[in-house]
Amino acid sequence: MFRVFFIVFIALSIVYISLSLYSRSRARARLEEEWGEGPRDLPREAYVNAGLKAYDGSLRRKLILGVYVVPMALVGLIIYLTNFA
Amino acid sequence: MRYIGWTLLITFWVAVGGLLHYTLPQRDIVRIVNTYEERQELGDWTRVFWSRPDTQSDTLINRDVQFIQTVRANGRPMVYRNEDTGWSWPPYFKFDTSNLYTEAADQVSTKVNPEWVLITHYGWRNEFLTVFPNAISIRPVDGPDASKGLPWVNILILTLLAAVFYGIWVRWRRFRRRRIDPTLEEWQDSFEATSDAIAQKRGRFRRWIDSWRG
Numbered sequence A: 001m002f003r004v005f006f007i008v009f010i011a012l013s014i015v016y017i018s019l020s021l022y023s024r025s026r027a028r029a030r031l032e033e034e035w036g037e038g039p040r041d042l043p044r045e046a047y048v049n050a051g052l053k054a055y056d057g058s059l060r061r062k063l064i065l066g067v068y069v070v071p072m073a074l075v076g077l078i079i080y081l082t083n084f085a
Numbered sequence B: 001m002r003y004i005g006w007t008l009l010i011t012f013w014v015a016v017g018g019l020l021h022y023t024l025p026q027r028d029i030v031r032i033v034n035t036y037e038e039r040q041e042l043g044d045w046t047r048v049f050w051s052r053p054d055t056q057s058d059t060l061i062n063r064d065v066q067f068i069q070t071v072r073a074n075g076r077p078m079v080y081r082n083e084d085t086g087w088s089w090p091p092y093f094k095f096d097t098s099n100l101y102t103e104a105a106d107q108v109s110t111k112v113n114p115e116w117v118l119i120t121h122y123g124w125r126n127e128f129l130t131v132f133p134n135a136i137s138i139r140p141v142d143g144p145d146a147s148k149g150l151p152w153v154n155i156l157i158l159t160l161l162a163a164v165f166y167g168i169w170v171r172w173r174r175f176r177r178r179r180i181d182p183t184l185e186e187w188q189d190s191f192e193a194t195s196d197a198i199a200q201k202r203g204r205f206r207r208w209i210d211s212w213r214g
Helices: A002-037 A044-056 A059-063 A066-083 B002-023 B045-049 B097-106 B152-213
Strands: B026-041 B062-072 B077-082 B116-122 B134-140
Touching: A002 A044, A002 A059, A002 A066, A044 A059, B026 B077, B026 B097, B062 B097, B077 B097, B097 B134
Parallel strands: B077 B134
Antiparallel strands: B026 B062, B026 B116, B062 B077, B116 B134
C-alpha cells in the first residue's frame, strides 16, 4: 500500500513540476508579448518580473495543485462507492 | 506489409477491447444459492485472474478465496469470487470483502421463494482456466426482469477514453502531414534527381563508346 502511494506520489510530482514550469513559462511569454504591445512605460525586465510576482499569487498557479487533489478525491469517491454506499 | 499493419492494428484493438470488457463493471440479476471458501493454487500464469488483496499475497502460491454461488434469471449458474482488490489493479479499491460475504449470505434464497439481487462485478467466467468474475456489490431488486440502471461509470470512462484516443490520433495525423510526408517527398525527389543524373551520365558515356565503334 505504501509502495503504491509512493509511486503515485512520485508520478504526480513529476506531472506537477512539469506543469508548473510550463505554466510559468507561458505566463512569462504572455507578459513579454503584452509589454511589446503596450505603452512600454516600464523597462521590459521590471514589467515581466512584476507580472510574474502577480502570477505567483494567482489562482491559476494554485489550480495546478489539482494534479494532487483530483486523483485523491477520485480515489476517495471510488472507495466510498465500492465499500460504503 | 499491408497485412502486417492490419494484423497489428486488429490485435491492438482486440487487446484494448478485451481489457476494457474485463475491467469495467457489469451488472447481473441473480439469485444467491450459497457461499463457500476454497483453497486456490496461484502458481501459474492464471494468477493474473486472481486479485492481490495485499502485498503479502504476491508471494503466496495458494490461499483461501471466497465464492458466491448464484443462478441467473435464465436458470444458468454463475459463480463469483469475492476478493479485495486493495490498492492494486483494477482500481476498484475494494476492501469490504467480508462485509460483502455477509450480505451475500444474508440474501441466500431458494428456487421456490426466490430473492433477486443485482450483482455488480468485473471479470470473466472461464471454466477451462478456472477464472471467476469478482463481485463488487450486491443490491436487492424487485424481480428477475428489474431494470439494471444506466451504466454511468462505463459511459463516462468510455467517453473519456474515446476523447483521449481521438486527441492522440489527430495529433499523430498532423505530425505525419507536417514532418514525415514532406521528408519522404524530399527523399523521393532527391532519389529521382540522382537517378536522372546517372542516366544522363551513362548516356554520355555510351555515346563516347559508340563514337569509337565508328
